[in-house]
Amino acid sequence: MNCDVIKDLIPLYIDECCSDESSKIVDEHIESCASCKRLMDEMKAPPEMAKAPEPPASFNRLSGWLASLMQATLMLGAFVLIAIGVALEASTPNGAMNSFWAFNVVVPSTGFLLSMANWCFLRQYKSRKSFSRFSLIITLGITLCVYAWSVFHYEIYNAIKLSEDTILFYGLGLLLTAVFCIVSGTLSNQYAKMLGKE
Numbered sequence: 001m002n003c004d005v006i007k008d009l010i011p012l013y014i015d016e017c018c019s020d021e022s023s024k025i026v027d028e029h030i031e032s033c034a035s036c037k038r039l040m041d042e043m044k045a046p047p048e049m050a051k052a053p054e055p056p057a058s059f060n061r062l063s064g065w066l067a068s069l070m071q072a073t074l075m076l077g078a079f080v081l082i083a084i085g086v087a088l089e090a091s092t093p094n095g096a097m098n099s100f101w102a103f104n105v106v107v108p109s110t111g112f113l114l115s116m117a118n119w120c121f122l123r124q125y126k127s128r129k130s131f132s133r134f135s136l137i138i139t140l141g142i143t144l145c146v147y148a149w150s151v152f153h154y155e156i157y158n159a160i161k162l163s164e165d166t167i168l169f170y171g172l173g174l175l176l177t178a179v180f181c182i183v184s185g186t187l188s189n190q191y192a193k194m195l196g197k198e
């Protein structure tokens with residue numbers, strides 16, 4: 001029997017739509033023909049799933065829960081730092097150390113805490129990368145704005161005559177700002193990943 005004829009019969013054979021006579025012919029042919037046998041096996045196999053299996057829903061829920069926990073922990077951490085900074089600043093007598101804790105702890109922590117509000121708008125971003133980059137920029141931007149406001153609030157422009165001491169005086173704050181920017185960029189990326197953002 002010609003292979004082409006058998007190939008035409010195979011779909012009917014699989015669907016059990018051909019006559020007993022035809023079935024018998026197909027059976028006999030594939031006994032001795034490897035290529036038709038292979039075709040038959042391929043057509044019998046269930047179609048392969050195009051998509052990878054979905055992760056179980058419990059995993060997504062856990063991951064979303066962990067993302068919220070991370071966000072809450074960061075916000076609480078920033079809040080605690082602000083409280084500590086305010087307490088230290090309040091207990092500092094007027095003098096050379098005035099505004100030291102405000103600038104070095106309260107300002108960067110406040111900038112970071114305020115920037116965390118942006119994390120609620122994750123859905124607005126087209127990608128995880130843009131969200132992460134913007135989180136870093138917004139942390140820096142808000143912190144610099146709070147610094148600018150503090151300069152007026154503490155009337156630093158009158159106090160600062162000490163040029164090279166200034167960097168040393170506010171160095172800790174600048175360092176903390178840099179740390180918060182890195183934390184914001186890195187952890188916002190992780191946060192977005194946990195919530196399934198591509």
Ligand SMILES: [Zn+2]
Nearest residue numbers: 003006033036
């Ligand atoms: Zn054949």
